[in-house]
Amino acid sequence: MIDYGARLRIGMLVPSGNVIIEPQVNAMLPPGVALYATRLPLCGSSEAELLAMARNVDDAARLLAHANVGLIAFNCTAVSTYSKAMEADIERRIAAATGLRALMTSKAIVEALRTFKARKVVLLTPYIAEVNAREVKFLEGEGLEVLSETGLGLNTNTEMALLEPDVWTELGRKHRRNEADAYLVSCTAVRSAEVIDALEQELERPVVTSNQAIAWHCLRRGGINDKVRGFGALLREH
Numbered sequence: 001m002i003d004y005g006a007r008l009r010i011g012m013l014v015p016s017g018n019v020i021i022e023p024q025v026n027a028m029l030p031p032g033v034a035l036y037a038t039r040l041p042l043c044g045s046s047e048a049e050l051l052a053m054a055r056n057v058d059d060a061a062r063l064l065a066h067a068n069v070g071l072i073a074f075n076c077t078a079v080s081t082y083s084k085a086m087e088a089d090i091e092r093r094i095a096a097a098t099g100l101r102a103l104m105t106s107k108a109i110v111e112a113l114r115t116f117k118a119r120k121v122v123l124l125t126p127y128i129a130e131v132n133a134r135e136v137k138f139l140e141g142e143g144l145e146v147l148s149e150t151g152l153g154l155n156t157n158t159e160m161a162l163l164e165p166d167v168w169t170e171l172g173r174k175h176r177r178n179e180a181d182a183y184l185v186s187c188t189a190v191r192s193a194e195v196i197d198a199l200e201q202e203l204e205r206p207v208v209t210s211n212q213a214i215a216w217h218c219l220r221r222g223g224i225n226d227k228v229r230g231f232g233a234l235l236r237e238h
Helices: 021-028 047-053 057-065 084-098 105-115 129-141 157-162 166-174 193-203 210-221 233-237
Strands: 008-015 033-040 071-074 101-104 120-125 145-151 182-185 207-209
Touching: 008 021, 008 057, 008 210, 021 033, 021 193, 021 210, 033 057, 057 071, 057 084, 071 084, 071 105, 071 210, 084 101, 084 105, 101 105, 101 210, 105 182, 105 207, 105 210, 120 129, 120 166, 129 145, 166 182, 166 193, 182 193, 193 207, 193 210, 207 210, 210 233
Parallel strands: 008 033, 008 071, 071 101, 120 145, 120 182, 182 207
Antiparallel strands: none
């Protein structure tokens, strides 16, 4: 049976070079919910590229609205956590262009961590140092304490997508902190979804990932309260 999203159509703006978002988010959606995506130009993580991704967000959002989606998510962690001003500007422009609820990866992550009452977080990413530094500043601005931050120094979506899922298991194990309330595997372009359950079991803490958080955020904001197994406590219990 083909699922066309009779209960909810999720519109999503994604980086053009990202081949991970659609497979992961689709796997996390319950029956009756479908994902419709439009791409914005972004293959790397230089400051110029990140800023350019937001340039045509208005037109891209309007195209998604043609598909009668119920909401529109801007799904790029590095851009949405670039700054609070950037987050607010993109959110405002999507809503103004479409009249639809606009969701951001940044807000999904923060809300997910707050759902677990997490205050102290270990941050794991594939990013270059500059992107990590901006994300730490963003998270700290939301009242979170980043106990440690680790980036793998990768600069393109293609490199990030080639990382094996076990990389995140090993990284979580290596940077385990007993005082951590949660672990954040940040980036929509990495294969982290496959190991969320195993990581939570080993670390004995919630694990939040970018695509898991945005899928959960879209479902709950879209009025879908189904619990989904296989991708951590966030979707399974909340």
